[in-house]
Amino acid sequence: MVQVCFHGPLAAPGVLAALAGGARLAAGHIRGAVLSGGEIMVPGIAPGPGELPVVTGDLDGADLAALRYVATVLGLVETERQVEGPAGVSATLCLEPEAPGAAPWQDAEHLGWGAILGFVVAEILGYRGSLSAAEAAGRLPVMLMRAASRAEAAAAAPKPLLSGLGLPDVTMHERRRAYSSYFAVDEMVYSHARFDGGHSEPVLRAVFIASDAVTVLPYDPVRDRVLLVEQVRAAPIARGDATAWILEPVAGRIEPGDSPETTARKEAREEAGLDLGALHFIGDYYPSTGCFSEYLYSYIGIADLPDAAATLAGVAAEGEDIRGHVMPRAELMRRLMANEIPDAPLLVSAFWLELNLERLRGSG
Template sequence: MSDLFFFGTLRHLPLLETVIGHDLSDITLSEASFADHQIHWADGHAFPLLVASPGEAAVGLLARGLSAEDVARLDYYEQVFDFDLIWTEVTENGVSRRVQMFWPPKTGHTPGPLFQLEDWAPKWGDINTRAAVEVMRHRGHKTAAEVGAMYGMIHVRASAHVAAQAENPVLGPSGMQASDVVNRDISIPYANFFALEERALRFRRFDGSLSEEVERAIFLSGDAALVLPYDPVRDRVLLVEQVRMGPLARGDHGPWQLEPIAGRVDPGETPLDAAHREAREEAGLELSHLHVIHEGYPSPGTSSEFFYTYLGIADLPDEAARLGGVDGEHEDIKGHIYDFDTVMAMLDRGDIRVVPLALALHWLARNRETMRTGA
């Protein structure tokens, strides 16, 4: 059996249980301290740093009685973040103990304020715990380095899952819900920027019985915020054009598509925050107000992706049609401005082939006079 000292987020017990794969009933937990160090926030980030601080002590969690498999699972998880398992000395109840701990890599991050787990947990605890579920599913299939390279998108998918769990349930007329699905096996045969999940499951039928076991594949993505910028004074919209892999893979002659502004909702970010950020990144726009058009699934039969779609009130002079995008994401985006009648004629002709944009334009057509009143 092994004793490990944790100074960071693994002190969050649901996260620790997820990583080791069982509850903590056989593990002894106590407070201990690591001399000449303190725990700080990484400035601008959602994780802690261990900072040398002579005469101070980093107070953490000592877990005693961990099995070899527990340590192996913990080591895999921490290697995702380039932590190394080392031997060190900590103090427990005034007694020095030789234990193991995970030593963080040199990152170059600037230390922020002192880190308190109780400040971190309300915003990040559930997200990081959910992310750990996917991380540990990759054990035995991907190296820790491979998982580390895609952890950003794992975090995005985890954030979307937590957001779904926090919503007020919206059930179909039958009243059936997630508990009416029995999962026997869940695996992730492919994961990179996106992921593919396979499930072997049975589901409740409308006659009350359970179905035979079926296999289903789901395209895993995060949540996204979409914005149709509208200038109610000039009565015009801004659409963005960029190359899209979906039409390209389908064999479409025109993979460059007109769309609303769109982008993923990052972990810790609200959909409204994401909408404003994406408007700045993709089109250089500052939105004065956002109106909710719709919140829902664009393709629930195959994808977990969830869209928060908005009409964004903006000032759209001719020069607002510009090139945009984030260089680091290899985006090449061109803005186009159309007056209302022109864009609706394009929709009627079938020139607009992106369904969320069609939805947003139909919403605008129904609410246009209200939007223009007092503008």
């Protein structure tokens, strides 16, 4: 057995359940220590005033091997700290970044890294035995985005429904990852409450996993123009659709620590070279609940759209090749009503713009 200490978000309930679920845990502290590292997920431990609370547990060989696999994926190294617990002071193995930096670390500034880390650790452990730690580490950025989406969903208040049913009325019997790369596919076996008061038999369902994303339709209320972006898309290619290049709003995935509003502004700069003015929130929604976990936050972004705003853009490192199109709002609506643009977020955004046109023209 090896005594291990868990500090900061490593001591969050979800992380402890994944890494030390079978261990007997105890509260402890490290004297003269504080968390450090600035804007990082797992902080370091630096000298400082007061006592740093930690959780300790004795891990056996199998649990310790799993812990070390996770630590390697997260880029953490083993350190020895003197931890004071119920049985006195003892040398304890801790996991920290190799060079966290001296800047103070506060979880409140990081949107609750503990909840995010719990989902990340669970996904990492799912790769043990099939991926090396180095291979799993290469997927860490997208794991973080998926985990942030799950943490956001877990923290959000449920939408009001006529039936009153919700996630507590679903029993998950099995969930396994069938595919994982930038996107993932999960197979789930679950049963659920029925509208007649009974409970369903277990059903097998597959779902395409993607992290949360933002769409923003730039609109110039002075010129009454919008900007659309055009790019080749994998989904119509996979379907065999002759329309493989799609007109869309600006869009991008939300990175951990970023808000939807921050992402909307960042993506407008990257995909269209625009610095947006006021952002008008349309809504947040699933584009397709039957098969796709992606959750969208959509906006209208006020922008200055002269003819020169239509440019070529995109992040080369991400293989993006994007062309901007500036067009009158009336032309966009004509194309939509003629069924020429098969993009759901653009449909939602354009019709919302029509409903709120006078208000947006007045407020800018």
